[in-house]
């Protein structure tokens with residue numbers, strides 16, 4: 350990374366769906382964002398405002414129509430397919446609203462899936478076990494998703510996202526399918542992992558209690574991102 354530079358930087362990022370079509374949809378209209386290593390931030394905004402689109406662009410699951418995204422000082426549009434897959438696998442962890450765990454695999458096996466791709470990772474299983482213990486699942490290593498609660502599955506998904514020691518964890522409505530108690534506990538877990546593991550965190554959410562656990566809250570409205578000043582609860 351360039352010394353002192355941000356971990357992630359978006360400059361003038363726009364996204365137009367179906368640009369040649371009858372009704373092109375301009376979802377992002379020039380997003381500029383700098384995220385420093387170790388920061389935690391929430392992105393809130395109405396449904397359909399482009400939050401998932403923005404997160405997918407940051408995670409290289411989608412490409413901007415215009416503008417620049419740099420990570421550790423490298424422009425992502427310059428990476429080829431193979432480099433992009435490696436980048437995603439090594440640098441980024443994803444957590445989605447639905448956990449997407451493999452139903453036939455145990456909690457521990459699910460967590461190890463990302464570590465099976467790419468270079469052999471020493472100590473992956475030890476780290477997986479330690480993280481599962483850390484999130485309160487020490488008695489659940491061998492259980493399959495069908496034998497776990499929704500909140501437990503989502504904690505397994507968080508551990509899976511962290512197993513390769515990513516620099517950046519992206520979470521898209523991670524508490525969207527959880528009840529209040531599950532949602533609170535996942536929110537505190539994410540905030541704690543940000544502090545303990547130093548992983549940079551970007552969380553998209555509708556839930557203000559979750560958003561307020563992050564150090565910065567940004568609101569996406571009509572294609573533009575703005576700082577939202579709300580007192581943080583950590």
Ligand SMILES: Nc1ncnc2c1ncn2[C@@H]1O[C@H](COP(=O)(O)OP(=O)(O)O)[C@@H](O)[C@H]1O
Pocket residue numbers: 366367374376394395396397398399400401402403
């Ligand atoms: N692949 C796509 N093709 C066309 N339009 C899309 C596509 N994905 C999302 N959109 C549209 O872009 C807008 C923003 O969607 P999204 O990023 O999912 O919003 P949010 O996550 O904030 O609910 C919506 O109007 C949605 O219908």
Ligand SMILES: [Mg+2]
Pocket residue numbers: 400401402521
């Ligand atoms: Mg969304």
